[in-house]
């Protein structure tokens with residue numbers, strides 16, 4: 001067996017990261033759309049979107065129907081999750097800059113991942129991680145209660161943290177070299193992708209314990225580095241400030257609620 005040099009493998013991996021999909025015209029000759037009657041020369045009908053060569057129902061239709069039901073077609077959930085793990089920055093960057101066809105819809109993905117992981121955890125009987133006990137004196141502290149909840153529901157606490165990352169990310173990264181004029185809607189989709197990734201990594205954390213926290217930070221760094229294009233330090237301090245800002249906002253909100261509650265009680 002001929003071994004491939006690691007450098008060659010790395011180069012191929014990098015090329016795949018840059019451009020995972022190749023779109024070719026598979027149609028042979030002129031096509032006649034069976035749905036709307038348009039004549040065209042490509043993979044899909046430009047008017048109604050039906051695939052070229054769709055005719056009478058056959059075995060392929062069944063195969064496609066089953067794949068579609070499980071979201072296994074071309075821009076499938078699994079393909080997108082795979083990309084999210086191996087080329088997260090590229091995938092999100094592609095999506096933000098208009099390459100929507102490369103990705104499963106991010107908000108739908110977040111929902112599917114959250115529900116999917118909960119179902120799998122229940123089936124496997126995996127208890128929520130980090131079930132620390134709370135001391136009697138702390139029971140009245142909302143912050144302590146939140147911290148306990150967040151430890152037991154890390155996935156969901158990442159989602160909350162993600163929401164509060166939208167604004168600081170916009171604040172610190174809005175005029176970046178690679179992505180001029182970063183907007184809040186872009187930030188929303190960025191966090192939707194990141195939250196799916198966090199949930200996924202957190203689920204992997206069932207098998208790799210405390211390393212997952214470090215892994216998540218590394219991922220966040222590389223995603224921000226890829227999308228916004230600041231150098232090492234530029235990315236590091238902006239990411240650190242954004243994370244701090246996000247955690248601090250949640251802290252302030254909880255303490256604020258507690259103070260107001262204490263006042264009216």
Ligand SMILES: [Zn+2]
Pocket residue numbers: 033034035036037038045046047048049050
């Ligand atoms: Zn058509």
